Amino acid sequence: MKTYLNFTFKAKAYTLSVCLLLLSVACKKEQTDEQIKQALNSNTEKLYKGYLKTAYQYLDSIDLDKDKEINQNFFIKSRKYFKKSEPILSYAEKENYKSLNAPNLIRIQEEDPTDIKINQPIGYQVIEENLFNDSLDTIVVKRAINITSGRLKLINNNTHIKLKDYHMLWLLKDAIVRLATVGLSNFDSPVLGQSLKESSYTLQTLKELLTIYKTEFQNPELYNNWVEEIDRSIKFLDTDFDTFDRFEFIKTHTKNQISLWNKTVNDWGTEFPFEMALSNDFELLFSEKLFNVSYFADYKSDTVYLKQKVALGKQLFNDKNLSINNHMSCATCHDKNLAFTDGKKTFNQHQKRNTPTLTYAGLQQAFFLDNRAGSLEGQIVGVVTNHNEFDSNLDVLVKKVKTNKKYIKVFDSLYTKKVTDANIRHAIAAYVRSLNKFNSKFDNNINGRENTLSVTEKRGFNLFMGKAACATCHFPPLFNGTVPPNFTESEMEIIGVPKTNKNLNLDDDLGRYELFKTEQRKGMFKTPTLRNIVLTAPYMHNGVYNTLEEVMDFYNQGGGAGLGFDVPHQTLPFDNLNLSEEEIKDIIAFMKTLTDTPEEVY
Template sequence: MKNKIYLTLLLLFGLMVLFSFKRVKGNEDENLFAIPSNFPKPTYHFKSNPLTTEGVELGKTLFYDAIISSDNTVSCGSCHQQSAGFTQHGHAFSHGVNDLLTKRNSMPLYNLAWSTSFGWDGGVHDLDLFAISPITNPVEMNENMANVLDKLRKSQNYPSLFKNAFGSEEINTERFLKALSQFMLTMVSANSKYDQYMRMEGVELDEKELAGLELFKQKCASCHAGELFTDYSFRNNGLEPAKVEDLGRFEVNQQESDKHKFKVPSLRNLGYTAPYMHDGRFETLEQVLDHYAGKVVKSEYLDPILQQNGKLGISLSSDEKVKIIAFLKTLDDDYFIKKESFSESSLKTVIPKKDILDDVKKLSFGNEKHQLIMNESLVFYLKLKDAILKKETNKAAVLANKLALSLDRIDRKNLDIASRVYFDKVYQGIAFDADHIIEGKALAQHQFDHFGELSANMFRLMASFKPSDKPLFYYESSEKKFSWLSNLSNEESTSIIKPYQFKDLKKRAIQP
C-alpha cells in the first residue's frame, strides 16, 4: 500500500518536472507565443531556440536598428512595417541602401512559426537563416555578417542586451539570428473577425461574408488552404509574364518544372498589405479577382487547378467576386497591426539615430544663376508641401515633377568636385522620392511617407549650399518620421500644420 503511494507520488513528481520542462522548451509563455486554438501545430524548432522576454527584446531592437545595413540607413523595419502587416506600404518593390530597388515585393511577416520555407521562392528552409539574405543582398542592406557583428560589439547597448538574452556578452552570428527569429516568431496574427468567429468568441459573420467563405472554400482553398490560408506549395497562378523575368522557385532548385512558380501566400491582413503578388503588380483585391476570373495566362507552368476541363482560370460572377472580397476582409487583424509590443516605440533601448546635421557639408554653388534655380525650386517645394498636407494628390504629383525638373537645371559642370558629388547624391534622393510622389497619385499616405524623406534631402541642399538670402526653418517630427522646410519661424501653429498635431517637433534655422 505504502509503496503504491510512494510510486504515485514519484510519478506525479516526474510528470510535474516533465511538464515544467515542456513549458520552457515549448514556449508556452502565453505572453510571447501561444498557439491559437484554431491553428495547427507550428513547425518551428522552438526547442533549439526557446523564446525569452529578453531574447525577444533583443530581436526587436535588432529588427528596428539600421546599424545592420552598410550605410546605417535601412533596418528590417524599413521594408517590414507593422502598420502594413509588416510588409512595405504602397511599394511594389522596396528600396534598400542607396535607394536600390529589390526585385520582389516585400513579404508580410506573420505566423512564421508555421511556415515550412521562406521567401517567394522558398529559398531558405529555416527562419533562423533568413536574415542573412537581406543583410548581404546588395540591393537590400549590402552588408556582411562580420561587419554587423563588429558594429554591434562596439556599440554601447548591444553587449548588455546580448548578456540579458543569452547569459554572456558574446555576440555571434548564431545568437544574432536566433534573437531576430525570437522576435519574428512572436508575430502571430490570429485575431481577425474570422478567427473570432471560428473560435466562437461571440462574433458572427454576416450573410455576405458567410457566402464569401463558402465560395472561397470551393474556388480558392485548394491552394490557399486551412487556417493559415496556404498549403506552402509553389505554383504558377497564371500571371502575365513580367517585363523583368523572374524564374521563381527554379532559381532555388534549377528544376525545369519549377520555373515561374512562387509560394502560395497566406491571405491574412490583405487590407494592409497591398500591392499584391510577388512583384506587387495588383493594387486592389478587385484586380486580383479579375485576374483569376478572366486573365489567367496559359503556359506549360500554369497550375492544373487553373485549367480544368479545358477552361482557364476560375469562374466567378461579379456578385461572387464581391462576396469573396467581403470574406477576405474578415481576415484583417486590426489587433495585430496595432499591437504595442511589436512596435518600435515599445523598445526599452532607444536606438540612436544619426543626426541630419552630421550629413550637411559646407559647400558653394558659386554662381548666381544656381542661386536663382535653387530659390525657384524652393517655391515648387513649398507648394508641394501644401498639396501633400491638404491631400491634393494630383496636384502634388504635378509639383513633385516640377521640383525635380527645376533642380535638374543645376549645371553640375560648374561645380567643384566635392559640391558636384554631394549635389548629385542628394539630388538622386530627391528625384527618387519625387518619383514615388508622382506614381503615388491616388495614395495620399504614400505621398506623405515619401515627402518626409524628400524634405530631409531638401534640407541637406539648403543647409549645405545656403542659396537663400532669407532664413529658412526645418521642422522634424520624430513620431511620424515627417519633416518639412518653411520660411516661417512659427509654422507649427499655422492652420495647415496644426491639424496634424505632430509630436516632438524639432526646429532648426538655416541662416543665410
C-alpha cells in the first residue's frame, strides 16, 4: 500500500512536471506564433506606410509656380507609389481608396431627397487631367493636391496593421481580380495611359508581401512559383498599351495567379470566417463560381439560397395568376429565348424605356434603368405595384400564392415563415440569380475549355479592353457597370442618347434625375451588361438603335456631345474613339461571342 501510494505520488508528480513542461512549451510556441504574426504585420505596415509617405511627399513637391515638366514628373512618381500602396490601401481603406482613385467626375449622394450631397472630385485622376492639360485650372488642382495629400497623411498616421492570414489572402485575391478587370484598361489613367506600367507596380507589391509572408509557406516551392509567375506577368505587361494582348494575359497569367492563390489557401491551412462578393473557392475569373450569390441577396430572407428555391422561383416567375387580372407574369416581358428581354423598342404600356435583360442581373447592386431599387427583392415590389404591370400590391400577391396548395406545401418546406411577400420575392429573386451561366464561346475560350475564338474576335476583346475604352464602363467579367473586385456599386453614366436613330435630337427621358431632381444627373442611366447582347436588341435605354453597328458609331463619334447635343455632365472618358471600320467590326465580333450557349440554359 505504501509502495502504491509512493508510486501514485511519483506518478502524479511526474504528470504534473510533464504538464508544466508542455504548458511551458505551448506558451513558448504561442508566444513565438504571436511574435511571428507581429513581425508579419510590422513589416507589412512598414512597407505600406513607406509607400504612402513617398506618395504624399512627391505630391507636396508640386509647385504650380514652377516648371510644368518638373511638376508632371513629381506627379508620376507620386502616382507610382500610390499604386504600389494600392493592394493594401484598397483593402483596408475601401472608401478612401475609391475617392483617391476616382474618375474626375462629381460625386453625388442621394439617399435622402432632403439631404443631397454633391461633392467635387479629388484624387489622382483630377490632378492628372489638370497637370497634363494645355490649360491648367490652378484652383482645382491645388485643392485636389492638398486634399489628396492630406488624406494620404491621415491614413498613414492612423494605420495599425493587424492582419490575419485570411485577410492577406483576401487582399491578394482582390488585387488579382482588380488588375485583370480594371487595371488592364485605362480606367485609372485616362490621360497618361499608364495602366499597364501601374499594374506592374501592383504586382511588385504583391511580390514584396509574399516575401514578407515567406515563412508562412509550408511548401517553399509554392512561394517560388508565386515569384516566378509575378515576374513573368510583369514582363508580359512591358509592352505598348494598344497592342497588349489582354486575352492572353488573363487566360494564362490571371488563371495561374488564381490557381496559386487556391494552393496557398490550402498550404496555409486557412479557414475563412465568411464570404464577401467574391467566393473563397473560385478557380476561374469568368465563372459563376467567382461569386458568392448570397452576398447580392436581400438579407431579410429567412433562409439561405437553395436550388429548390430556384425551382420555386421559376414557377412563380412564369405564373400569370400573380398579376391582378391573371394576364401577366414576369416572363411576359422577359422572354428566356431573348435573354429575358422582349425584343421591343420599349415596354408596350410604358413607352419610355426598353426592357433590360435579366441574365446576370442578380450580380449587381441596383435595379431598374435608373437604379431606384437596391435589390432584386425590392425591384419585384416595383413590378407588383406598377399600374402598367402587375397592377397589384404585396397583400394580394400573398393571397394569390396561398390559393395554390402546391405553392403552400413548397413554401412550408423551404421557408421558416412560410408564405410571406418577402419569401415570395426571395424565391423569384433566387431564380433570377441563377441566370448567370458563363458558358458563352468567349468564356469557354478564355477558360481554356475550347480553342475556337478567331483572331478577329480576340482582337475585338483587346480593343474593347484597350483602345476603345469600353471596359472603363462595362467591366469584365460581367461586362456591366458593377465595379470589381468588391461589386458593391453599380455605376450609372450620362452618354447623351438621341431620341431617334437619325441622331438629330437628345432624348427627353432624364433618367435618374426624375428621382431626386439633381441637375448633374440629367440623362443618367445604369450601365447594362453586354452579355447576350446579340439577343437583346434594340439597344440603349429607349431602344433607339436596332444594330450594334449603330451603337458603335454613336460611341465612336463621342456620344451625345460628339453628335453636337448639349450634355454638360457627359461621363464618357473620351471625346471620340477614332476607331476604324475594321476595328469596329472586330469589337462587334467579340461582343457576339458573349451569348450563353443553349444547353438547358434557363
